[in-house]
Amino acid sequence: MSSWVNENCVSFLHLFCIKVVKTGRVPQHIAFIMDGNRRYAKKHKVVCGVGHHRGFNKLSETLKWCLDLGIPEVTVYAFSIENFKRSEQEVKELMDLAREKFRSLLNEIEQINEWGVRLHIAGRLSLLPKDLQATVSRVMLETRHNNKLRLNIAYAYTARDEISRAASQLVKGVKENELSVDDIDADLISQTLELGEPDLLVRTSGEVRLSDFMLWQISKRTVLYFTEVLWPEFSIWNLLAAILHFQRHAPEIEDDPPIVQRQQDFLEKIETKRWQDLEKLVGC
Amino acid sequence: MLARFFGNLLFNLVHLVIAILVAVNNVYRRFWRKPAISRDEVTKYDLQLVRENVPQLRKKLHHLVMLSDTEEHSLDDLAFIVIWSLLVGIPYVTFYDITGDLIENEQKFFLEVEKRKKGIPGFIKWSKMPDLNGFSNGTQPHTVNVNIFSYDDGQPKIAECIRKIALKELPCDSSSDEFTAQELDKSLSFMYTSIPEPDLALYTGSSCRTFGLLPWQIRLTEFIKLSEDSSINVSDFLGALCKYNKCDQRYGK
Numbered sequence: 001m002s003s004w005v006n007e008n009c010v011s012f013l014h015l016f017c018i019k020v021v022k023t024g025r026v027p028q029h030i031a032f033i034m035d036g037n038r039r040y041a042k043k044h045k046v047v048c049g050v051g052h053h054r055g056f057n058k059l060s061e062t063l064k065w066c067l068d069l070g071i072p073e074v075t076v077y078a079f080s081i082e083n084f085k086r087s088e089q090e091v092k093e094l095m096d097l098a099r100e101k102f103r104s105l106l107n108e109i110e111q112i113n114e115w116g117v118r119l120h121i122a123g124r125l126s127l128l129p130k131d132l133q134a135t136v137s138r139v140m141l142e143t144r145h146n147n148k149l150r151l152n153i154a155y156a157y158t159a160r161d162e163i164s165r166a167a168s169q170l171v172k173g174v175k176e177n178e179l180s181v182d183d184i185d186a187d188l189i190s191q192t193l194e195l196g197e198p199d200l201l202v203r204t205s206g207e208v209r210l211s212d213f214m215l216w217q218i219s220k221r222t223v224l225y226f227t228e229v230l231w232p233e234f235s236i237w238n239l240l241a242a243i244l245h246f247q248r249h250a251p252e253i254e255d256d257p258p259i260v261q262r263q264q265d266f267l268e269k270i271e272t273k274r275w276q277d278l279e280k281l282v283g284c
Numbered sequence: 285m286l287a288r289f290f291g292n293l294l295f296n297l298v299h300l301v302i303a304i305l306v307a308v309n310n311v312y313r314r315f316w317r318k319p320a321i322s323r324d325e326v327t328k329y330d331l332q333l334v335r336e337n338v339p340q341l342r343k344k345l346h347h348l349v350m351l352s353d354t355e356e357h358s359l360d361d362l363a364f365i366v367i368w369s370l371l372v373g374i375p376y377v378t379f380y381d382i383t384g385d386l387i388e389n390e391q392k393f394f395l396e397v398e399k400r401k402k403g404i405p406g407f408i409k410w411s412k413m414p415d416l417n418g419f420s421n422g423t424q425p426h427t428v429n430v431n432i433f434s435y436d437d438g439q440p441k442i443a444e445c446i447r448k449i450a451l452k453e454l455p456c457d458s459s460s461d462e463f464t465a466q467e468l469d470k471s472l473s474f475m476y477t478s479i480p481e482p483d484l485a486l487y488t489g490s491s492c493r494t495f496g497l498l499p500w501q502i503r504l505t506e507f508i509k510l511s512e513d514s515s516i517n518v519s520d521f522l523g524a525l526c527k528y529n530k531c532d533q534r535y536g537k
Contacts, residue, residue: 023291186442
């Protein structure tokens with residue numbers, strides 16, 4: 001069984017309810033702030049690391065539900081740049097957890113490819129330990145042709161950092177005459193960012209803030225859904241409730257803004273450069 | 285074919301049941317709540333309620349944002365938020381103008397606030413209006429600084445900042461080939477007047493969206509619902525502040 005996509009978490013009743021909810025509009029991109037692992041550990045009197053492990057298991061269940069619901073893109077906030085401020089022990093545990101999970105993903109890569117899951121790790125990768133940088137780069141390269149579900153994992157990420165990195169690329173684009181200054185507008189910034197706009201953002205554990213996650217992307221049409229449940233206790237019913245909420249409140253779909261050829265060329269160029277950089281990281 | 289028909293039927297039934305439950309809940313709230321006493325002035329009841337509740341608010345609120353939709357909220361209602369903030373001692377209050385109507389009617393809004401201000405100690409400073417208090421410094425005690433922001437103050441302003449950096453009209457020193465958040469923040473501080481990041485954003489209605497509210501500044505802003513319908517009253521306002529006070533900020537730790 002794959003540890004990344006839990007196949008055995010859907011009963012007949014679940015499947016039936018998924019089918020009913022799927023009749024309506026389903027978000028095409030859903031983002032999660034998976035909050036509450038540590039509070040869960042405290043509540044159940046287990047060590048912090050167990051909470052994080054249970055949190056990861058919940059992610060594998062959620063991915064299965066999203067696949068069944070036909071949601072093509074899921075983004076999760078796994079580790080913020082601010083989280084480096086946590087105790088050395090906890091940061092080490094979280095890095096080890098990531099190492100273990102990404103390595104197991106590479107071991108079961110055939111299964112992942114069969115599911116059609118494409119992984120993208122979004123964040124300032126240079127802040128991660130060198131070996132982890134190489135592992136996550138390999139994960140991205142090996143799954144790049146999958147197209148059923150795109151899973152973005154925000155790791156060593158903050159939205160401000162993401163906007164700043166996009167700004168650097170745009171300023172560089174002007175400097176190297178790939179862009180004119182007037183090409184830089186809000187839409188081009190949106191497309192230069194690593195993550196796309198979600199339709200629905202779910203934050204668990206009762207917190208009602210964004211904590212520096214996707215600040216730019218949620219501006220226009222994202223429905224924010226805050227729920228009290230702790231992430232390791234998040235169930236399919238919570239997910240379906242979030243989707244029903246989305247169906248009641250989603251704004252109408254807008255067409256993508258037009259894009260000029262020069263902007264298109266620029267975006268293609270930075271995409272190619274990104275893949276080249278990842279190949280270099282794998283080689284190191 | 286039949287399965288799809290039943291699927292659709294059940295789907296519509298589920299949404300119908302939710303709609304009925306929400307409607308019943310709204311009717312219940314409307315009939316069982318205390319009616320607003322007066323809408324023209326801040327009443328003794330308001331003052332008493334504020335006086336009773338303010339001592340419980342231990343977490344200092346620096347900047348409050350009201351997500352204002354002029355199709356739902358009247359200028360009268362929004363004007364009260366300025367007065368209540370003055371009574372509570374919130375130094376910065378921003379109205380985020382979703383429809384664009386509030387900016388057009390800023391003068392009218394200003395007069396509505398001034399009308400209700402009578403007899404209340406403290407000063408109201410409008411960022412875009414001449415100062416009637418005779419003070420040019422917004423740091424006096426019991427001063428509330430009022431701003432109205434719109435979509436243009438968010439994404440388009442950040443885009444303008446990046447254009448200015450590209451044109452070298454604004455400095456952005458980078459220690460590596462990619463700007464850090466702190467470096468871009470420094471450049472952006474030239475674009476925005478110095479106001480603190482919002483601590484709290486209030487919205488009404490059952491769904492929460494930011495509508496493009498200051499994307500750079502809202503990283504730690506708490507989004508709290510003021511009311512389920514679009515009503516604005518002092519007890520809901522104080523209730524939202526109490527809710528904010530129970531929130532525990534951890535700054536990533």
